[in-house]
Amino acid sequence: MPLQSVLGNKLARYLMRTIWGEQYTDLGPLRAIRLDKVNRLQMKDTSFGWTVEMQIKATQQKMRTLEIPVPYRCRIGKSKISGAI
Template identity: 35%
Template sequence: MNASEIAVIIPCRNEAGSISDVLARVPDGVQSIVVDNGSDDDTAAAARAAGATVVYEPEPGYGSAVGAGVAAARRPVVCTIDGDGSMDPQELLMLVAELDRGADLAVGRRRPDHPRTWPLHARAGSAVVAAYLRRRYRLPIHDIGPMRAIRRDTLNGLNVGDRQSGYPVELLLRAGQHGLRVVERDVRYTVRTAGESKVSGSIRGSARAARDFLVVLR
């Protein structure tokens, strides 16, 4: 698949310290769409200076930000990755290649390079939900991560509606319900390059994300 067919959506809230480096590592030819989800720092200015398309989404929530990015994308394949520098945008090409091989959705399984990269309280909710989706829908997944690739028309057909942290869970849930072929590949996961995590950086943030996961599964 040609890079000119791919857009990467990067939801951000106060990621001015890391977004420039993330954008510098996006593969050549891939369109970068940074969704500023209520930042009060220079995230948008830094992203624009680095050549990204900047979209503003005032409604807080991961799902809101991704939805705004998908609406702005005009390329047939859309990817997502966080803007904190914890994952390498170059690995998106590995996921896109799985679409060429017949996958409907390719997702990254985070492989931390150090114990402090992904605290136990942060990974627990993801592991439990992934186990449920494996049992219920036979999806070959072990993580509910932020790096993924899917054709835009396929994504729009799933009608994912969650506006908060439950978005990735609902995406996988609907993929299972529709019988889509889901492929998981390992991706490197490192300590964020700047700022503080809104989810895994605290027990409270992880608990809030777990709550959103469970709401989707009801």
């Protein structure tokens, strides 16, 4: 991951732990959530901040969460969004 992604991830996780008392290991983009729960979250962000918003709102509403570790590997090919390799 680019340095700014690594640092941003660490900062967001630190703030969530410090302010809301919830410790996450990552801000990965994959979420599995029931429709009634996601509707209850009333998500607003439509860009890159949605992962943090979802995790904070789930914590505030005391929703049960589960993280499943997935190994990270370097991207094969070029990103369609950022153009990074």
